[in-house]
Amino acid sequence: MRKTTSRGVSIGVSAAHMVFDREGSQVEALRDVSLEIAAGRFCSVLGPSGCGKSTLLMLVAGLYQPTAGTILINGEPLHGCYTDCGIVFQVDVLLPWLNVLDNVMLPVRVKRLPKDASLERAKQLLDRVGLSGFESRFPHELSGGMRQRTALCRALVHEPAVLLMDEPFGALDALTRERMQMDLSRLWASNLKTVLFITHDIAEAVLLSDEVAVMSPRPGRILRRFPVDLPQPRSTEVLRTPEFHHIVEEIRDLFRDSGVL
């Protein structure tokens, strides 16, 4: 198994095309998508629903193979699944028969990593997202926000080089979402992983990211990339800065021009 050091994995998407065959008819999800995320950077892909941004994440994870084009991890083409990543989906997909701690420890058990050190780390992560004391609860006993925080800990427990997030806070209420955004920002700033974050929420993308890549409606293409030069880790204070509003307005204009808004 390839062991990569935790810091310093860059992601490249080179001229990726993705065409799905859905009951005989061809659906073009992605058209000529290229993207580079430097090691340790937080990059959001922002686009309207159905634009293929989730497909892009699946390509980077190696769970789908692109119809054409290449995925590059540290400059090397990816074949098969990328196993040095943590994924958070829109749904928490906790295993209902495992308690919170066992769910977080799932990657450790599947990957057969040393247990004691990981157990310590799992407990620390749970503590940092405010879930200490809930270790032996089962998923059905938790709120949506708590379940998603558990899923976030699970994605981080094996210290993956890359964190892939597919609208992770989309199903949460506004207050829980804000809390989770700040949790994520703190966790990320303390251990810079390369992050690919998929969202349709402009403010969320700008609030969290070093860079926002904006996608067009299907077939998805990258329209433009916006660097966000605000200090990390961010807090909700950022929401009041003129820089934040400037970038949000620019993205809105871009969406307006491309007919999304």
Add this chain to the structure above:
Amino acid sequence: MRSVMVRPALKRLHHWTPVVTTFIAIVVAWEVATVAFDIPGYLLPAPTAIGAAIAEKWPSLVANSWVTLVESALGLGLSIVLSIPLGILIVYSSWAERVIYPFLVASQAVPKVALAPIFVVWFGFGLLPKVLIAFFIAFFPIVVNTVVGLTRTPPEMIHLMRSLGASPVQILLRVRMVAAAPYIFAGMKIAAAFAVVGAIVGEYIAASSGLGYMQLVANNNFEIPLLFATLVMLSAMGIAFFYLVFLAELLILPRPLRQSRIDAGGSTL
């Protein structure tokens, strides 16, 4: 402290009281009706007459119950052992899904009881044809529920496991089978009842022992209370099987996957 201990027991009693009371009421009404309306014993024997028949023929009833029990247990066991792998095969092999599954579904249009005489011709009068008929009736619900359970696994769960580098076998055993287990148990509960039906039908066609055989003999001799007595034994056997599967479910399934009600047929994840 004491009340905490007593309360669940009281609650359980509270749950079963109406069931037991209703059962007793039906039996009493039955007894009274047979006397009041002077119903002849050859049409509907009184519960006391059935009880007397059970007491009188007890050794013979037990011996024949044992025969039927073995037949249906073997049939059920065979259907569990074969159906679960078959369900897995159908889910994992697109060939099996396209070729075997339609045949299985179509086979359900064949009245399986009608296969019994053929099985007797092929396999004789012994244990084997009864076990096979029980198996043929019981296997289908387990296959279908295994297939349904395995395909209901959320795709994200499989994606997650793959991204952790889990092998297909790991994904099957650690995630898909566990997620499917409540469905499989629901299928086994149906199969448990079906297996007894299969064994009885086999005995009706050709047998020299078993409760089905005993029923035929009682019928020919016009011993109607004995006919009903065998029915009581059969019902007890069916209920025992059902609870056996339920008990296995309690022992094997992790708590969050268990069905809270014993009569729940299916469950969602």
